[in-house]
Every structure is written in structure tokens, then in C-alpha cells.
Amino acid sequence: MPADQTPDPSGGDKISFRDVKAEIRRRIERRIWGPGDLVPGEIDLAEDFGCARATVNRAMRELTEEGLLERKRKAGTRVRAMPLRQARFEIPLVRAEITAMGAAYHYALLSTQTVPAPDWLRDRLGLRAGARALHLRCLHSADGRPYQFEDRWINLQALPQAETADFALQGPNEWLVQAVPYSEVEISFLAAAATVDVAAALGIEPGEPTFTAERTTWWQSRAITHVRLSFARGYRMTTRY
Amino acid sequence: MPADQTPDPSGGDKISFRDVKAEIRRRIERRIWGPGDLVPGEIDLAEDFGCARATVNRAMRELTEEGLLERKRKAGTRVRAMPLRQARFEIPLVRAEITAMGAAYHYALLSTQTVPAPDWLRDRLGLRAGARALHLRCLHSADGRPYQFEDRWINLQALPQAETADFALQGPNEWLVQAVPYSEVEISFLAAAATVDVAAALGIEPGEPTFTAERTTWWQSRAITHVRLSFARGYRMTTRY
Incomplete structure (x- = not known):
């Protein structure tokens, strides 16, 4: 199994965390989830997407690191009102x-x-x-x-x-x-x-x-x-x- | 459970992926694993650290993103001979x-x-x-x-x-x-x-x-x-x- 996939317990076509990320990003872009909105919980999303909860978890974690989502310990996950921008520069020799x-x-x-x-x-x-x-x-x-x-x-x-x-x-x-x-x-x-x-x-x-x-x-x-x-x-x- | 921990199936003290990352980093610093060396497989490391394989997987993934390790699909994971440096700049308003x-x-x-x-x-x-x-x-x-x-x-x-x-x-x-x-x-x-x-x-x-x-x-x-x-x-x- 490639390292970037999570097992799908249903045994059907694998839904990768990349698919889940792309779909969440699409919902943010289309304003289906607007700035500041609370995002559904992982269990609900996993059911919605027909994938493992761990797959949703990884997608949400990366979208948080990329600055599109904001996670609060007890208050759940929201769409960032002002997306945080982070530029990365490789410093080669x-x-x-x-x-x-x-x-x-x-x-x-x-x-x-x-x-x-x-x-x-x-x-x-x-x-x-x-x-x-x-x-x-x-x-x-x-x-x-x-x-x-x-x-x-x-x-x-x-x-x-x-x-x-x-x-x-x-x-x-x-x-x-x-x-x-x-x-x-x-x-x-x-x-x-x-x-x-x-x-x-x-x-x-x-x-x-x-x-x-x-x-x-x-x-x-x-x-x-x-x-x-x-x-x-x-x-x-x-x-x- | 905090989002940054992976369940420990043994039910004992939780070993987080951060602990595993710190230990792998220490081994690289001390040259226990030298530049270019092949790193043990995830299953062996999970047993070694007494944690879930997913915990090792996440630690290795992040160390790869940080440029210390290099993963090849079939050839396993190695310590990078020349660590890749990546600077991140937040671009605030x-x-x-x-x-x-x-x-x-x-x-x-x-x-x-x-x-x-x-x-x-x-x-x-x-x-x-x-x-x-x-x-x-x-x-x-x-x-x-x-x-x-x-x-x-x-x-x-x-x-x-x-x-x-x-x-x-x-x-x-x-x-x-x-x-x-x-x-x-x-x-x-x-x-x-x-x-x-x-x-x-x-x-x-x-x-x-x-x-x-x-x-x-x-x-x-x-x-x-x-x-x-x-x-x-x-x-x-x-x-x-």
C-alpha cells in the first residue's frame, strides 16, 4: 500500500486523503462552507465520504497546516476567516x-x-x-x-x-x-x-x-x-x- | 484524545509521534544512523518503541517532509546524506x-x-x-x-x-x-x-x-x-x- 493512503475498511474503491482534501477545498472555494463556518465532525464526514475516519483526520490536519482550517481543542474545526499564507523556500546548497x-x-x-x-x-x-x-x-x-x-x-x-x-x-x-x-x-x-x-x-x-x-x-x-x-x-x- | 496522538494498542502510557520523532532525530544527530543509512522498517521500529505502526508512520512522514529522511517507494527509507533545508515564511496581512x-x-x-x-x-x-x-x-x-x-x-x-x-x-x-x-x-x-x-x-x-x-x-x-x-x-x- 502506498504510504499516502489509508485503508478503507469497506474494502471498496480506496478513497485517499487527497480525494478528501480536494473535496473539502472545493467546498471552501464554492462557499458551501463559508469563512468562519463550523465544519462537520470527522465521524460525519467519514460517513459522508465513505472512508475511514483516519483518512478524514489526515485531510483536515493538512488543510489546517496549510492555513485553510482552524482547529480548536473543544470548539471543533472552522473555516479560517482569513486564510493564513505560508511560503516555503528550499535552501539548497x-x-x-x-x-x-x-x-x-x-x-x-x-x-x-x-x-x-x-x-x-x-x-x-x-x-x-x-x-x-x-x-x-x-x-x-x-x-x-x-x-x-x-x-x-x-x-x-x-x-x-x-x-x-x-x-x-x-x-x-x-x-x-x-x-x-x-x-x-x-x-x-x-x-x-x-x-x-x-x-x-x-x-x-x-x-x-x-x-x-x-x-x-x-x-x-x-x-x-x-x-x-x-x-x-x-x-x-x-x-x- | 488530542489530535496529535495515536492510540497505543497496548493500553499503557501513550507514546506520541512526537516522542518517536525526537528519538529518531536523536539517532541521526548522534550518527547511530549515519548519512545515507537505511532506516529499519516501520514494523520493527513500532516494536522497538512499543507503539502503534501508525505512530511511527506519522513520525517518519514528518521527518521526511522536514528533509531529514528520504523515502523511496520500494527501496525503503534512508537518512538524507545532505539534509534538505526548507525555510517557511508566514505571509501575514x-x-x-x-x-x-x-x-x-x-x-x-x-x-x-x-x-x-x-x-x-x-x-x-x-x-x-x-x-x-x-x-x-x-x-x-x-x-x-x-x-x-x-x-x-x-x-x-x-x-x-x-x-x-x-x-x-x-x-x-x-x-x-x-x-x-x-x-x-x-x-x-x-x-x-x-x-x-x-x-x-x-x-x-x-x-x-x-x-x-x-x-x-x-x-x-x-x-x-x-x-x-x-x-x-x-x-x-x-x-x-
Whole structure:
């Protein structure tokens, strides 16, 4: 049995949770169930659709996660008056992003240095005074054109093995993904004016609007890395939902 | 029974799918199950954890959606070699975003005009030559300071009632959410140089880097609206995952 189906105890044609979702969505779209309306209970719907209660439960749960329904512990399930919108962005490795466009990926390490963590970084990562950090500057290119400039700091207290790793051939992001299997991330997107450093790396003018991501990563409650990614002129981050 | 638990047929202490998820995540973190490893089958895990198979199934499904596991129809489930990262951003109504910061929300309609859709908009929305569109320019403020400039187009073929709606008191986004219960959305984020129009509305200099969102919305396969949102100086879009 495929993982996305629930057994139908009647033994007839299987009604999948996808069928139930589609039908509920249709009722909301057609205003058969209007904004704010109470939705019938799972038992009634299961009977109505001729399927298992678990099938209705999964459909309702996903429609709730998608922001169309609202479940209250004791007050039942309602159609959301204002559907909640949630956009999801996949954050691929830059190599995968570039090769997915059909372009040739090239990585270059511009500089690497072990230094005492500057104050702003110590604040950001919660490091003690005098803590050392590895500072890396890298350029990722697509078909020979600059695509993303990476300005990265790694906390050497948390990941001492980074100091002896060779980042000449492999980018620090790929190294980190292998060194740290799972992590908590805070990411921000902003529009920044290109600094002289960023402009030189990307081949743009200082001050040019630059799509920028700042990401801090924790593993087992310790900050391990902070990175500022500056994207080439014209970059757009797009998704559908 | 809470919606997030699965019955435990043994009748003992309930093991929730959250417990199972946490334990699987721990095994991945500790490398008990390494990157690329095949994970034991659901029946074995259910026995191991002393819970229902459906509980294991839900935990595995969610860990797959979160990008830690990879399921193949016949080849079983593996730990992803490169965890897939997915960031989720809630897209609230700007009123909710501003009031959530504890600031006073103010809306102003700057201009409204019914015009033949310009070529770029007809391309974008798939409109016939001569189609009319409603063009609205609005400003959303937080504690009296410009927060977001909204430059919106509404397809009057799809939503003729927009022509007579009153947008003086209620913003078009709130009106649209009520008029169209469910929709497909494409959204892009970019760093733009402020145009003269945007700069005047936001009180910044023309050419300043401006965090910008462009969003096109379809309902029942028809494009209904396209909007360009320009955010005030210093805006950051942040999430954790």
C-alpha cells in the first residue's frame, strides 16, 4: 500500500486523503462552507465520504497546516476567516542551485584567516572574550560569472576541526553540512548596499542594491557559524504556494 | 484524545509521534544512523518503541517532509546524506504584521485608477489586448512612519466587483482575501533600487536599496492580481527552521 493512503475498511474503491482534501477545498472555494463556518465532525464526514475516519483526520490536519482550517481543542474545526499564507523556500546548497539552472558551478576560496572573534560576532554567537573564529571569504560562480559572495565565520570552540580543514577545493557550507548532521537555523533576507568588498567580488558598483541573506546556525544549542551571502545583480528568490 | 496522538494498542502510557520523532532525530544527530543509512522498517521500529505502526508512520512522514529522511517507494527509507533545508515564511496581512510589533497601523489610499492593462501586466497575467485593470497605490504605516508601499493591479475581467469597491478605508489585500477564499500564489523577493515613486512614498532617496516582494495571485486558474510591495529602509524578513 502506498504510504499516502489509508485503508478503507469497506474494502471498496480506496478513497485517499487527497480525494478528501480536494473535496473539502472545493467546498471552501464554492462557499458551501463559508469563512468562519463550523465544519462537520470527522465521524460525519467519514460517513459522508465513505472512508475511514483516519483518512478524514489526515485531510483536515493538512488543510489546517496549510492555513485553510482552524482547529480548536473543544470548539471543533472552522473555516479560517482569513486564510493564513505560508511560503516555503528550499535552501539548497549553492552548487545544487547553480547546476539546477544548467550552469557550470565554480568555487573559489578568496581568503581564510583565524582571528579573535570581533565584538558583533561574539554578541551574535554568544562567544566569550578572546574566542577565536575562522573567517572565510568565498565566491561561487555560474558559467564563469559571479553568483554569490560568501562571507563566513566559524566558531572554533564548537568546531575546532574547521581550523585544519582544507577549504581550497570544497566550500565551507558543504563541509559544514557533512560535519553537522542537523542544526537550528535563523535566516534573514534583506536589501543591502554593496560594500566595496562585496562589489569587488561580484563585479558590481559599491552601493548597488544587493539581495542578501544572513544565516546563523546552532547545533546542540551552540552557535557554530554565521554567514552573510550577497547575490549577483538581478537575483530573485521565488516560490509558489 | 488530542489530535496529535495515536492510540497505543497496548493500553499503557501513550507514546506520541512526537516522542518517536525526537528519538529518531536523536539517532541521526548522534550518527547511530549515519548519512545515507537505511532506516529499519516501520514494523520493527513500532516494536522497538512499543507503539502503534501508525505512530511511527506519522513520525517518519514528518521527518521526511522536514528533509531529514528520504523515502523511496520500494527501496525503503534512508537518512538524507545532505539534509534538505526548507525555510517557511508566514505571509501575514501587513496590518497584522504591524500590530504584532506593538505599533499603530495606518492605511492610506494614495491613488486609484481604471486603465487598459499595460503590456507587461498583460504578459504577466495572460490578459487579452484592451483588458482593463484597476491600479491602486497605497501606503501602510507603523506608528506614523512609512512601512510598506503597495503598488497593485487587479484584473477586472476576473473580479469586476473591484471596480465599485471602496478602497479608501480598507486596503485591497484585505478586500481580496475576503473576495477570494483560496488562491495560488507566486512570490519573489528581490533587492531593488527605489524608484522616484517608491522613494517619495517611503521617504527615502531614489536609488536606495529597497527590499521588495512581487506577488501574483491566481484563483481557479485565472490571474486576479499582481502587486509590488516596497519595504521601508532596514526591513528584514526573518525566520527560524
